[in-house]
Amino acid sequence: MTSRTILKESQIMKIHYVTGAAAIFVVALHIMMRLVVPFEQSLEYDYIIANYKNIVYILILEAILVLISLHGFNGIRIILLELRQSRAWENMVTVGTISATIGLIAYGTRTIILANGL
Numbered sequence: 001m002t003s004r005t006i007l008k009e010s011q012i013m014k015i016h017y018v019t020g021a022a023a024i025f026v027v028a029l030h031i032m033m034r035l036v037v038p039f040e041q042s043l044e045y046d047y048i049i050a051n052y053k054n055i056v057y058i059l060i061l062e063a064i065l066v067l068i069s070l071h072g073f074n075g076i077r078i079i080l081l082e083l084r085q086s087r088a089w090e091n092m093v094t095v096g097t098i099s100a101t102i103g104l105i106a107y108g109t110r111t112i113i114l115a116n117g118l
Contacts (some may be wrong), residue, residue, distance in 0.1 A: 013072065015070070016071060016074045016075065016078070019067050019070045019071040019074070020071050022063075022067050023067040023068050026060060026063045026064050026067060026076065027064060027068075029060060030060050030061075030064060033057065033060070038100055039062070047116065049117075052112065052115040052116045052117075053116065053117075058112060058116065061112055062108075062109065062112060064107065065104075065105060065108040065112075066105055069101050069104050069105050069108070070101060071097075073097045073100055073101040073104075074097070076097060077093055077094060077097040080093045080097075081093055
């Protein structure tokens, strides 16, 4: 019986590094966008809802959601794979982290869409 893998572990690690670096960039961009507004105004309900009408801001939030989710759950996957070494454990951890990633991204995207009033 042969086992097939879609990606080699080295490719997964490259994705991990790229998502980490990209997340730093996008979060920095998000913070810079927040710094141009006085703090008190940035906490007002109307201002927050208005942000969700801005397509650039929505794309930045979605990018943060996807990048941090992928990077974070892959990091958890790597830690869990270090705990035990077996094919069944690896498959269970991989399926679990992929499922959790998809679930978190779906729920976060739903929240962004609902806040946008769609």
